[in-house]
Amino acid sequence: MDGSWRLAGVAVAVLVAGGAGVPVLADTPVDLELVLAVDVSGSVDAEEGRLQREGYVAALTDPKIQAAIRGGPFGRIAVTYVEWAGDSFQRITVPWTLLSDHGSVEAFASSIAESPTLSAQWTSISAAIDFSARLFNDNGFEGTRRVIDVSGDGVNNRGRPVQWARDEAVAAGITINGLPILNDRPNPWGGAAPTNLDGYYEEHVIGGPGAFLVPAVSFDAFADAILSKLLLEISGLTPDHGAGGRTGLASR
Numbered sequence: 001m002d003g004s005w006r007l008a009g010v011a012v013a014v015l016v017a018g019g020a021g022v023p024v025l026a027d028t029p030v031d032l033e034l035v036l037a038v039d040v041s042g043s044v045d046a047e048e049g050r051l052q053r054e055g056y057v058a059a060l061t062d063p064k065i066q067a068a069i070r071g072g073p074f075g076r077i078a079v080t081y082v083e084w085a086g087d088s089f090q091r092i093t094v095p096w097t098l099l100s101d102h103g104s105v106e107a108f109a110s111s112i113a114e115s116p117t118l119s120a121q122w123t124s125i126s127a128a129i130d131f132s133a134r135l136f137n138d139n140g141f142e143g144t145r146r147v148i149d150v151s152g153d154g155v156n157n158r159g160r161p162v163q164w165a166r167d168e169a170v171a172a173g174i175t176i177n178g179l180p181i182l183n184d185r186p187n188p189w190g191g192a193a194p195t196n197l198d199g200y201y202e203e204h205v206i207g208g209p210g211a212f213l214v215p216a217v218s219f220d221a222f223a224d225a226i227l228s229k230l231l232l233e234i235s236g237l238t239p240d241h242g243a244g245g246r247t248g249l250a251s252r
């Protein structure tokens with residue numbers, strides 16, 4: 001079988017086992033497999049949680065995102081939306097979905113907006129990365145790139161060291177990008193917001209080929225930041241420093 005089946009988007013192969021041909025579905029080729037891993041820990045209050053959700057919905061439905069999806073060699077990507085908090089709380093809010101046109105993108109964004117809002121204590125970026133990395137296994141897609149997009153407003157305070165999770169994911173061929181949310185609002189229980197969170201993400205969270213972070217200077221700026229970040233991820237580009245982003249080390 002030559003490589004033309006990928007360009008044509010054919011998703012059927014034949015598996016020969018025990019001398020009998022058994023038809024099975026092959027993975028659908030896509031330009032990108034993307035896990036959107038979103039922090040819903042206790043430090044994110046109800047208003048901030050709403051702004052995060054609205055930010056993703058607004059970014060995904062922006063015409064520039066849809067044009068970027070169509071601009072790839074296959075003209076389609078696969079995305080899943082995950083929410084996470086402590087080391088025992090990760091959930092798939094919207095399962096893997098093929099995005100290829102206006103209708104599929106709008107439906108995915110609507111599923112995010114309509115999903116029940118949940119939260120939990122603590123912040124385990126390492127568990128979020130471990131959980132997200134496993135989602136690429138047997139998901140029905142074969143991407144030219146695999147990316148975990150981690151957004152959050154705090155540092156890892158539960159689970160194993162985040163660097164360990166990052167390094168294992170990178171060794172498996174996964175790139176981790178970051179969207180640290182910088183804000184000076186106290187946590188709902190009165191604790192101070194972390195300082196230098198963008199530096200923390202740069203040092204401990206992002207990694208892999210072409211890894212980068214795009215800080216959001218506040219929850220109010222989250223929509224613009226996620227739009228910029230998604231455009232870069234879908235297009236396979238990295239930001240220049242003038243655009244407010246930072247590149248990571250491919251060797252991580």
